[in-house]
């Protein structure tokens with residue numbers, strides 16, 4: 001792998017941009033790998049990278065049915081933060097945040113991680129109590145959290161409607177200054193390039209259509225490019241977890257749902273932090289290109305349509321405009337959807353499955369982008385050693401039977417209520 | 419599936435209805451605990467048709483059974499929910 005650097009860029013600029021090599025190979029599948037990861041999203045690719053880099057497992061293939069990063073990795077609103085209330089969640093996400101902070105250097109790829117702050121607004125006394133509790137819980141775990149007065153919030157985001165008769169009056173906020181956004185495609189490409197350099201085969205246009213079983217154990221996968229043998233198989237397919245698990249006759253505590261996002265025409269910098277809310281499901285940030293990126297609720301019923309309900313966009317837009325009235329002047333230029341893997345308690349599953357040799361990383365709902373490096377780190381540990389990484393141990397497949405669920409929203413075990 | 423044909427009210431906008439769960443995840447109090455767990459906490463989650471319990475929450479409030487395709491949203495049938503029917 002030729003290293004990218006300012007010097008290399010300058011040299012190529014003076015020589016007509018010739019001589020760049022491709023970022024990763026386009027290999028033919030080999031007959032057998034030690035580990036096969038199904039799904040070339042950020043989670044699958046980071047898993048492969050850490051398998052090779054941390055555990056020295058280099059006989060690894062990532063099989064992607066389309067192009068890498070074409071799933072939820074390339075469709076999300078790129079918010080990265082670790083300020084969850086529940087300890088197992090914030091420990092895992094904060095470990096991931098630490099990896100985000102060094103990711104561009106580690107991968108020699110600019111993932112444009114931008115720690116511009118992740119702000120939750122509070123709209124009532126009850127909201128502020130909850131935000132204060134969450135902040136306390138975070139600080140007890142050594143994670144940065146700062147409760148903000150309305151004045152401080154206003155100074156940070158001057159375009160917010162701070163008037164007392166605003167539709168959603170602003171009583172203050174909780175900010176995680178280390179949170180922010182990143183360039184989603186670059187995350188997939190950066191991990192693919194770095195994994196490839198470690199000897200991992202990143203194989204695109206290769207859909208897994210079945211699992212090969214022998215003696216109650218998974219020994220390989222059937223694909224659109226032939227049968228490939230494997231010592232261990234890791235599912236990492238986000239919204240498609242159900243159909244892939246069904247290949248092993250398994251049912252999961254997961255239901256697929258559509259989640260949408262949309263973006264406005266690009267404008268000059270107007271919001272330089274990520275704005276979210278304790279009571280509303282609306283999140284606002286500005287991309288480096290200038291578009292205001294907005295997201296809202298999922299459709300709240302099972303769907304693989306990758307096309308969501310217009311009323312969800314309308315609601316998110318209405319909430320965003322109520323918070324930042326200036327947004328009403330912008331035109332929306334694009335909307336899109338992804339199929340999210342909604343788990344029953346809203347938390348992920350990183351676990352062995354009840355079939356030997358088969359593992360699952362899924363159930364990230366609509367919050368898994370921020371976990372990408374941590375998820376891959378823990379999944380690589382599981383696939384390399386057969387043992388759960390301590391940070392991932394609470395996210396077991398059997399926690400629904402034992403009752404040890406991790407329910408951040410506190411709404412009970414229903415995927416459509418997340 | 420922007421319109422759902424409620425057997426009691428006729429065609430109404432999807433926004434009037436709420437999804438509850440799949441028909442095979444309904445439990446009764448006399449089931450063995452293993453079956454309750456299996457029904458409550460696992461789903462076939464097919465990329466195709468399933469039978470689902472919905473409610474016309476912002477209309478007649480009746481429970482309904484939809485046979486619905488999860489990729490195309492085509493609804494093959496909407497029936498009143500009859501709890502005693504074997505599914």
Ligand SMILES: Cc1cc2nc3c(=O)[nH]c(=O)nc-3n(C[C@H](O)[C@H](O)[C@H](O)COP(=O)(O)OP(=O)(O)OC[C@H]3O[C@@H](n4cnc5c(N)ncnc54)[C@H](O)[C@@H]3O)c2cc1C
Pocket residue numbers: 038039040041042043044063064065066067068069070071072073074075076077078079080206207208209236237238239240244259260261295336337338339340364365366367368369370371
């Ligand atoms: C609109 C939207 C907004 C979001 N916003 C945020 C956010 O702001 N912050 C955040 O943290 N998270 C967010 N998320 C969630 C986040 O995008 C996901 O949790 C995360 O990207 C999942 O990554 P992944 O690598 O597991 O999945 P994906 O990127 O979806 O990768 C899975 C891959 O598996 C492939 N695949 C599926 N089936 C097969 C098969 N049979 N054979 C081979 N390959 C297969 C798919 O093609 C896909 O490329 C959002 C999601 C959506 C949809």
Ligand SMILES: [Zn+2]
Pocket residue numbers: 424425426427428474477478479480
């Ligand atoms: Zn009705």
